[in-house]
Amino acid sequence: MLRLKGKSADEAFVLLKLDKAGDDLLRSPKFSAWVSYMTSILKKHTKMAIVKKLNTRYGDDTLARMLEAAKRDPGTTEIATKLQVAQMRDWLRGGKSFDDVLVLLKLDDGVDKVLANPALDTLGVYINQFNKYNPGKQTNTIDRLTVQYGDEALAKMLEAAKKVPSTEKLAKELQVAQFTRWLSAGEKPAKIWKMLKMEKATWMKNPDADVWRGYLAFYKLHK
Structure with missing residues (x-):
């Protein structure tokens, strides 16, 4: 961690060569080091800050796919789950509609492709966060798929x-x-x-x- 001292989040990311990790980002031991460094310099709202940095680097759709895949790996499920919730909250705060989310997750590509798309679970997480912060507008997966199809x-x-x-x-x-x-x-x-x-x-x-x-x-x- 000493070599990261004084570095920005982006500089630390590159110094740890995480910019070369691709889809295996969360599986890299150096990712844990970067998360720890982010925690040490930010003190609070760390997960949201991490998500914003990763969104900027990878884009909403790619990051969502990476996090959903990492949730299925026992070694990364804990951090991936936390970051996924943070990403969904970021989408809510950013005003993304359900239509926007379905497009991002490629759940608008045809009804016959929906169940084979791992992102259906991501939609469920978004819905849970939506319901949490919009108690008067409760919805669920079947509601959203019915609206779409x-x-x-x-x-x-x-x-x-x-x-x-x-x-x-x-x-x-x-x-x-x-x-x-x-x-x-x-x-x-x-x-x-x-x-x-x-x-x-x-x-x-x-x-x-x-x-x-x-x-x-x-x-x-x-x-």
Whole structure:
């Protein structure tokens, strides 16, 4: 740490050759040294200052991707989680809308790509921070995806994703959230039938019938 004495945050970053670390930044032992140095010179609001520095260097979208990946590594999950929360707060303070966030996280690229995108977890962190600081405007992941893609497209995607092992668990969780949303809005199974453009003569052969059957069972169980 002595060789960093008197150096700015940026100078220390370069001196530690962290500018060469790329996507492995958080895995570098020298990153911990830089964080410790930042803590020693700033005393408070360290995580936010670190995020601002990294945002400037990498950009919001790249940093978000790096932090989400680092959260999945046991060796970096703690610091990555803390910095991710700080980044989400920075986005909120900067006035980023949900539309902005979806674009940054590439969650606007098509409903069929949503569940395979690790950034869906990042969106969840942003939503948690939004709800924390906006108690009168509570929202959730299914609300935001519905605004982006609509009930019908989202329902069909979730039903299809339930049949894929890698997305089955998440798809089931989100489908329950969607059904709960419909129930809270007073939507009856007949309306979902109409939304899915079901026909009495052909509905049993309609691949979307599973969505309707699922909601009908959910409706009967919870109504």
